[in-house]
Amino acid sequence: MEQGRGTQSSRSVPMATSEPGQYEGAERVERSERRVRRGDIRDAIEQDILTGRSRPGEKLDEQALARRFDVSRTPVREALQQLASVGLIELKPNRGAFVREVSIGELIQMFEVMAELEGMAGRLAARRAGEGTIRRIRELLLACETAAASRDTDAYYAENGRFHAAIYEACGNAFLASEASRLHQRLKAYRRLQLRVPKRMEQSLAEHRRIVEAIESGDAALAERELKDHIAIQGERFADFVASLSVRDAAE
């Protein structure tokens, strides 16, 4: 009953009729999306966390998730493990999975590291980027400008991500690129928040232009500084934003 899959298979399960569904009241919306692809579960839970649908500190119930995706607990646990390894949730032994509470101080520290990595990527990109790579970055800058011109924060947010990813790739250090992407992904939700700050999109765009200029001219030190500042500003803006909400702040 609780596992819709097993019932329709021709084989008979020994004593499968153990107990009638004791939680059948919960909504099971995903009726249509049987056959979830591997990784879908992970992505869905991640999305819930990043969008704030799952609040920090909240417990994630394995059984509920299993029902929601119409799978057993096994793949759900797998997904939870992966999310824990990325740092999005915390697995307390014998207690379960909880959405991680990230303090403001911790976020600022993460932005600080991100700034360093982006700066490094910029420095290397300025030295190593070839003709085609630079053209691609230029294109993405243009896309950012278009999005900004139409005041479309969602589009800007998306193009911005692509812009930075292109720089990671351009640095010629695949490991750095993957580490930077990982952190970028991790800070996604908080980056987005800043776009609400008035004029931030325009400022960001101006910074992007200077970054491209520096990379194009091959000025490694400048590219490093511009990118580092670009991210550092985001960290500060984020801190401002938070401070404006909460008067008391323990941000070291």
Place this chain on the structure above:
Amino acid sequence: MEQGRGTQSSRSVPMATSEPGQYEGAERVERSERRVRRGDIRDAIEQDILTGRSRPGEKLDEQALARRFDVSRTPVREALQQLASVGLIELKPNRGAFVREVSIGELIQMFEVMAELEGMAGRLAARRAGEGTIRRIRELLLACETAAASRDTDAYYAENGRFHAAIYEACGNAFLASEASRLHQRLKAYRRLQLRVPKRMEQSLAEHRRIVEAIESGDAALAERELKDHIAIQGERFADFVASLSVRDAAE
């Protein structure tokens, strides 16, 4: 059957014990290594990889590992997932787990990133380290010197790890500290290799002294440079080392 287990699951100790200790059976090694602690499996496989007992490209057989630790495949798979998330192995869908082949180029890239992070930690440590922290770092430098004096590479290797960890802590950015530790751990095996290079231990020690000096004097830029170079040299030495012994090595 494949799991010669389950029959003798006569775990005594009903629950009358009001002891707070949760792993009472830690030293109780029945048969092989019964009652493995959570995480032991992961550590053991990791150790095999880092020490080279499991060669790059080699396939890790779930069933064999399950037998070896006398557990079912479930916790083994869990351990493999974690190792995959750290990058030590690769999980090919429907194919299994394989020890990741790290090319020399990739390793150099990792050292490059490591150098940046260590440099950052040094810079911040120079600015933020307090009285006690510096004393602690000094102590660890002394321990390195002692180990070096007695030509004990194993001891030096261990003290070196503590020395760097102390600097990570001193930087006042816990996130950076954890990221640096993660990478340090990842490069562990390759770091160790370098100590075989003649005079490397002495050079390393000299570099350590300059690093401590820079941090003590509060010279952030210098501390950053010294640490960065310290790691960069390791990357270069590593490349030299590999180049010197592998004419026949299928590097990449």
Place this chain on the structure above:
DNA sequence: GTCAAGCCTATTGTATACAAGATATGATCT
């Protein structure tokens, strides 16, 4: 002899069963 197609087997992936830990709940004693 070579190649291809289809079965065979070995191994991964998923579901379910079962065990052990944790929390909630109720009974008993002071």
Place this chain on the structure above:
DNA sequence: AGATCATATCTTGTATACAATAGGCTTGAC
């Protein structure tokens, strides 16, 4: 009545059963 211990119940963790897939092997045709 309140506290404490015992138990009931729920949840996580692990074992096992089953399903599905990949790769090898056999067989048959050319």
